[in-house]
Amino acid sequence: MGQDESIPGELLSRLTRFGRVVLLDTVASTNDHALSLASGHEPAVVVARRQTRGRGRFRRPWYSDDESLTFSLLLSKDAPGLPRAGLIVHVAGLALCNAIERATGLKPLIRWPNDVMHRDVKLAGILCEGRRSAIAIGVGLNVNQTTFPEDVHDAGSLRTATGREWDRFELLEGFLKEMLGLLAEAGKGETAGLLSALKERSAVLGRRVEVATLLRRHVGTVIDLDSEGRIVLRTDAGRLLVLGAGQVRRLR
Numbered sequence: 554m555g556q557d558e559s560i561p562g563e564l565l566s567r568l569t570r571f572g573r574v575v576l577l578d579t580v581a582s583t584n585d586h587a588l589s590l591a592s593g594h595e596p597a598v599v600v601a602r603r604q605t606r607g608r609g610r611f612r613r614p615w616y617s618d619d620e621s622l623t624f625s626l627l628l629s630k631d632a633p634g635l636p637r638a639g640l641i642v643h644v645a646g647l648a649l650c651n652a653i654e655r656a657t658g659l660k661p662l663i664r665w666p667n668d669v670m671h672r673d674v675k676l677a678g679i680l681c682e683g684r685r686s687a688i689a690i691g692v693g694l695n696v697n698q699t700t701f702p703e704d705v706h707d708a709g710s711l712r713t714a715t716g717r718e719w720d721r722f723e724l725l726e727g728f729l730k731e732m733l734g735l736l737a738e739a740g741k742g743e744t745a746g747l748l749s750a751l752k753e754r755s756a757v758l759g760r761r762v763e764v765a766t767l768l769r770r771h772v773g774t775v776i777d778l779d780s781e782g783r784i785v786l787r788t789d790a791g792r793l794l795v796l797g798a799g800q801v802r803r804l805r
């Protein structure tokens with residue numbers, strides 16, 4: 554591990570209000586590192602400047618560099634207000650969209666289940682992974698990149714979307730505030746507001762899409778998002794399907 558990620562002292566002390574903060578230079582994956590720290594003293598946040606084996610969904614590689622914000626929020630599965638496992642990724646997506654909008658004025662949407670999009674460009678991906686008593690919410694947000702690897706096709710950054718640079722740690726603070734605020738709301742049982750906010754942030758609700766699941770592809774229109782975070786798809790053949798996982802592509 555090289556020199557650790559550095560951050561102004563005042564901002565660091567603001568971040569520590571949310572829990573333990575671990576700043577790393579290079580790590581294989583912040584999700585793995587965070588899960589290895591699980592101790593019952595969560596929340597904790599692991600931030601890295603670089604990952605050597607960052608991964609996305611379906612174990613695809615996830616590219617990030619020091620222009621991106623790469624972190625994992627580690628929560629105890631017993632944390633008050635923690636929604637059911639399937640919903641957490643959506644709550645994290647909502648928190649990230651809210652934080653981005655607050656900071657930059659952009660109005661990002663969630664391409665179900667875990668991509669944060671601005672127009673047709675992917676700004677961030679989220680990967681939630683659990684182990685025993687803890688869950689790691691891993692976030693890769695493209696902040697100041699202007700170029701991307703050749704094999705990444707639909708990526709953009711806050712900088713390419715707004716034409717200026719952004720402070721990664723201010724964005725992290727914004728995310729943590731939003732996320733812990735939403736969890737507190739959920740803890741009080743206020744899930745109706747959460748669900749309607751998720752629907753407003755959806756890039757797929759009401760849209761014609763192709764959904765690739767492990768077994769097959771479905772084409773149809775997303776007619777609802779249910780309280781478990783699943784989409785309800787009316788297929789072109791007229792069937793109603795409730796899907797909890799899959800890769801969505803919007804069709805024109």
Ligand code: BTN
Binds near residue numbers: 583604606611623
């Ligand atoms: C996806 O879009 O498929 C999800 C990407 C999630 C990437 C983040 S970066 C921080 C955390 N550590 C990882 O190895 N992955 C997640």
